[in-house]
Amino acid sequence: MNRPRIFLPLAVLIVLFVLFNGTFLQNARVFYDEIGWVGANAEGSAADKLETLIDRWEADAASNLLYKEELVELDGLAARVLYKHFVRDTDYSYSVVKDNHGWLQFITFAAKPRPIVQNIAEYQALGYPLVYVQPTTKFIEGYTEFPATLNDQTAANAAQTKELLLAAGVPYLDLRELAEEQQLDKEQLFYRTDHHWRVETAFWAVGQTVDYLNGQLGFNIDADGFYRDIENWEQTTWQQNFLGSQGRRVGRFYGGLDDFTLLTPAFETDLQVVIDDYDGEGQITREGSFNDVLLDWDMLNDEDVYTNRYGAYWGADYPTVLADNRQNEDGPTVLIVKDSYSLPYGAFLATMVDKLYMVDLRYYDLANLAGYIEEIKPDVILIMYS
Amino acid sequence: MLFSSIEFLCGFLPLTLLIYYLLPWRQARNRFLLLMSLGFYGWGEPLHLLIMLACIAANYAFGLLVDKFKGSSLIKPVLAAMLLFNLGLLGVFKYAAFITANINAALGLSLPVWQTALPIGISFFTFQGMSYVIDVYRGEAKVRKNLLDVGLYVSFFPQLIAGPIVRYNTVAEEIDGRRENWRDFASGIDLLLIGLGKKVILANNFAVAADKIFDAGGYEEISVGAAWLGAVAYTLQIYFDFGGYSDMAIGLGRMFGFHFLPNFNYPYIAGSVTDFWRRWHISLSSWFRDYVYIPLGGNRKGQGRMVLNLLAVWLLTGLWHGANWTFVAWGLYYFCFLVFEKLTGLAKILPKLPVISNLLVLLIVIIGWVLFRAADISSAVAYLGAMFGVFGNPAVDETFIFQLSENKVLLVIAALAATPVIPWLQRKLPRLTGNMAVGLLRDCFLLLVLLVVLASLAKGSYNPFIYFNF
Numbered sequence: 078m079n080r081p082r083i084f085l086p087l088a089v090l091i092v093l094f095v096l097f098n099g100t101f102l103q104n105a106r107v108f109y110d111e112i113g114w115v116g117a118n119a120e121g122s123a124a125d126k127l128e129t130l131i132d133r134w135e136a137d138a139a140s141n142l143l144y145k146e147e148l149v150e151l152d153g154l155a156a157r158v159l160y161k162h163f164v165r166d167t168d169y170s171y172s173v174v175k176d177n178h179g180w181l182q183f184i185t186f187a188a189k190p191r192p193i194v195q196n197i198a199e200y201q202a203l204g205y206p207l208v209y210v211q212p213t214t215k216f217i218e219g220y221t222e223f224p225a226t227l228n229d230q231t232a233a234n235a236a237q238t239k240e241l242l243l244a245a246g247v248p249y250l251d252l253r254e255l256a257e258e259q260q261l262d263k264e265q266l267f268y269r270t271d272h273h274w275r276v277e278t279a280f281w282a283v284g285q286t287v288d289y290l291n292g293q294l295g296f297n298i299d300a301d302g303f304y305r306d307i308e309n310w311e312q313t314t315w316q317q318n319f320l321g322s323q324g325r326r327v328g329r330f331y332g333g334l335d336d337f338t339l340l341t342p343a344f345e346t347d348l349q350v351v352i353d354d355y356d357g358e359g360q361i362t363r364e365g366s367f368n369d370v371l372l373d374w375d376m377l378n379d380e381d382v383y384t385n386r387y388g389a390y391w392g393a394d395y396p397t398v399l400a401d402n403r404q405n406e407d408g409p410t411v412l413i414v415k416d417s418y419s420l421p422y423g424a425f426l427a428t429m430v431d432k433l434y435m436v437d438l439r440y441y442d443l444a445n446l447a448g449y450i451e452e453i454k455p456d457v458i459l460i461m462y463s
Numbered sequence: 464m465l466f467s468s469i470e471f472l473c474g475f476l477p478l479t480l481l482i483y484y485l486l487p488w489r490q491a492r493n494r495f496l497l498l499m500s501l502g503f504y505g506w507g508e509p510l511h512l513l514i515m516l517a518c519i520a521a522n523y524a525f526g527l528l529v530d531k532f533k534g535s536s537l538i539k540p541v542l543a544a545m546l547l548f549n550l551g552l553l554g555v556f557k558y559a560a561f562i563t564a565n566i567n568a569a570l571g572l573s574l575p576v577w578q579t580a581l582p583i584g585i586s587f588f589t590f591q592g593m594s595y596v597i598d599v600y601r602g603e604a605k606v607r608k609n610l611l612d613v614g615l616y617v618s619f620f621p622q623l624i625a626g627p628i629v630r631y632n633t634v635a636e637e638i639d640g641r642r643e644n645w646r647d648f649a650s651g652i653d654l655l656l657i658g659l660g661k662k663v664i665l666a667n668n669f670a671v672a673a674d675k676i677f678d679a680g681g682y683e684e685i686s687v688g689a690a691w692l693g694a695v696a697y698t699l700q701i702y703f704d705f706g707g708y709s710d711m712a713i714g715l716g717r718m719f720g721f722h723f724l725p726n727f728n729y730p731y732i733a734g735s736v737t738d739f740w741r742r743w744h745i746s747l748s749s750w751f752r753d754y755v756y757i758p759l760g761g762n763r764k765g766q767g768r769m770v771l772n773l774l775a776v777w778l779l780t781g782l783w784h785g786a787n788w789t790f791v792a793w794g795l796y797y798f799c800f801l802v803f804e805k806l807t808g809l810a811k812i813l814p815k816l817p818v819i820s821n822l823l824v825l826l827i828v829i830i831g832w833v834l835f836r837a838a839d840i841s842s843a844v845a846y847l848g849a850m851f852g853v854f855g856n857p858a859v860d861e862t863f864i865f866q867l868s869e870n871k872v873l874l875v876i877a878a879l880a881a882t883p884v885i886p887w888l889q890r891k892l893p894r895l896t897g898n899m900a901v902g903l904l905r906d907c908f909l910l911l912v913l914l915v916v917l918a919s920l921a922k923g924s925y926n927p928f929i930y931f932n933f
Binding site for chain 1: 468469470472473474476477478480481506507509510645646648649652653656664668671861862864865868869871872873902903906909910913914915917918919920921922923
């Protein structure tokens with residue numbers, strides 16, 4: 078007679094009961110509170126409310142699943158073993174593609190130019206010098222390939238924007254072309270697992286921007302090139318400790334980890350930073366060195382690879398920020414209309430100018446931008462918002 | 464609630480097992496199982512729970528009446544009423560809109576088309592209700608005096624929403640007389656994990672490919688390769704989805720001491736269409752055989768009558784699957800092949816040519832699934848046209864390349880999983896059976912399957928906070 082099997086049944090029961098305890102019992106309050114929430118907020122018949130309650134319980138079960146990140150990591154490993162190049166996400170726009178170089182990518186879908194670009198004439202009419210900065214892109218035409226049927230629209234969208242801007246006579250700085258001309262190592266421009274450019278690439282981009290402003294618009298920023306010389310910056314590299322935005326959706330086993338390099342001034346700095354918080358009512362003010370006011374060290378020192386190291390510059394995206402460089406009061410005032418690419422970019426530029434303002438149109442109402450510009454009267458407006 | 468969900472695997476199942484096995488008495492356990500089964504159904508269908516309860520109550524009453532009036536002249540009206548009730552329930556919720564729309568189309572009328580959500584599992588629990596009453600009528604099982612026992616039989620959560628259709632006479636004695644034991648529990652877990660793997664790892668992935676190709680339309684332009692890949696993907700999806708669910712249901716039943724009959728037996732190795740239908744959805748085909756085909760006379764009243772009986776069965780089988788002409792066509796499609804095999808004796812000849820016959824049957828089955836999957840007859844015809852390049856379709860295209868690339872490993876796994884490789888190995892290498900190392904390897908593999916399934920479920924619900932927008 079066969080021996081009774083112990084290992085598998087017991088192992089399965091242990092797994093299920095551990096998950097039961099960690100997901101449901103330890104979060105019993107969450108599930109219980111949903112009953113009150115539905116009673117107070119849900120509309121419709123009793124049956125409708127019951128369905129709402131069930132939906133919310135299911136969502137709570139999903140979000141409170143014990144070892145969820147570890148399981149997502151395992152799913153990423155399974156996708157890798159199955160040679161999947163496309164990992165579908167709950168939100169399709171965050172589905173991850175592995176390109177021909179093994180980099181992780183999001184698919185960029187066709188989109189119209191941003192409203193600020195479509196209404197660029199309004200901002201030209203304000204009379205302040207205006208430059209559109211096209212950053213390098215992770216999907217590189219002629220270099221990056223997606224699996225068949227997955228069509229990325231990064232280049233097409235950028236071309237539409239460029240066409241509009243050139244037609245309007247807006248100075249256009251194309252960092253993609255400069256990167257190609259200067260034969261930058263394409264492998265090193267972006268993180269493998271994040272949609273952002275590397276900090277080093279952002280530093281290079283600032284140098285190109287300053288060259289452009291000096292050469293084309295007659296500025297005199299960092300005349301001797303001191304601040305643009307990377308030798309004057311300290312580089313601290315953490316090996317294999319950064320799982321970027323794309324990697325976080327599929328786990329480290331699918332696309333690996335990135336090294337993360339922090340660039341900090343090897344020279345003295347003295348800055349005052351003013352940050353307007355999201356609700357428009359709070360304001361954070363910090364004074365001190367670059368390292369003290371522009372870096373969130375928690376994001377760098379946390380050993381969890383899921384920590385968003387890239388966000389260490391400034392700590393987050395805010396509606397508006399100001400970095401007042403008290404060592405360069407004769408320098409220009411620059412406004413950057415930004416997205417998250419400007420986090421390290423703006424931080425580096427802040428060391429070269431007098432005042433650096435940044436406005437993030439994802440959190441700041443475009444309708445107020447013209448008034449804001451009139452208020453701060455910048456010497457130049459850089460739009461890097463794609 | 465789905466078996467392949469976090470709330471079931473990590474919530475409902477552990478809770479049910481824990482309390483069930485803490486309860487000391489059979490009756491307490493049965494009542495608890497009934498309560499949990501009703502909760503299981505109500506979780507996904509709170510309003511439709513009432514319909515299932517009505518079905519339970521009505522069939523319980525019909526069972527009592529059938530037992531009381533057995534042998535009397537009232538038995539036929541009672542049976543007729545039972546059929547009217549159960550089929551009426553199906554008719555109203557599943558077929559009313561289809562019937563009305565077709566009457567309107569045929570006669571140029573404008574009758575109101577009553578659209579209502581279909582209660583999940585209605586095709587299963589009505590058939591089980593009828594099975595109970597008919598088995599009592601035939602004397603194959605004793606009538607249940609307790610409504611709650613009938614309720615447990617009809618609503619028992621493992622087989623409630625997707626079968627197998629459990630015939631009452633196969634579990635009648637187990638309602639009171641089952642003896643849970645560790646061996647059954649362990650084998651139940653095996654089946655649960657195998658089923659989960661089939662459903663989540665295989666079926667769900669093939670569903671993505673099949674949906675992408677079928678739902679894209681434009682069959683005049685897609686490549687022959689893509690059309691075939693979509694059809695094969697759906698062929699695998701439906702088998703591993705349904706077969707996987709049946710494995711889970713049978714496994715879960717076993718964990719509570721019930722022994723349900725197998726529902727699938729490697730159908731894709733069938734050597735004839737007749738053989739295919741002895742291996743596919745066995746509980747349904749046997750239900751129709753025992754409750755429709757044989758009562759109509761089966762093959763005992765001459766060839767002509769046999770053909771008519773088969774026609775009735777296959778029309779009903781097609782319709783049972785859904786209220787659409789595609790399902791009727793699908794049922795008639797198999798009717799033609801089955802009659803042909805019966806009349807020519809091919810059903811006995813084909814298995815003697817294993818490879819050729821298997822490939823031929825697979826081709827028939829795949830084409831049948833295209834009919835089954837298509838939105839309507841014209842789409843089915845167009846899709847089949849693409850499969851055979853009727854529109855001048857290219858051989859391959861980007862869709863074919865991408866889907867093949869993404870699924871190549873899974874296709875190999877599926878091919879192995881759809882064939883009885885393990886039983887074959889066990890026969891050829893009997894020393895493997897009972898070998899501790901092999902057993903441990905098998906257990907580790909199944910445990911890995913569970914973890915990968917949980918991982919897939921976690922990913923499917925995973926929406927991490929993105930620190931920055933773009």
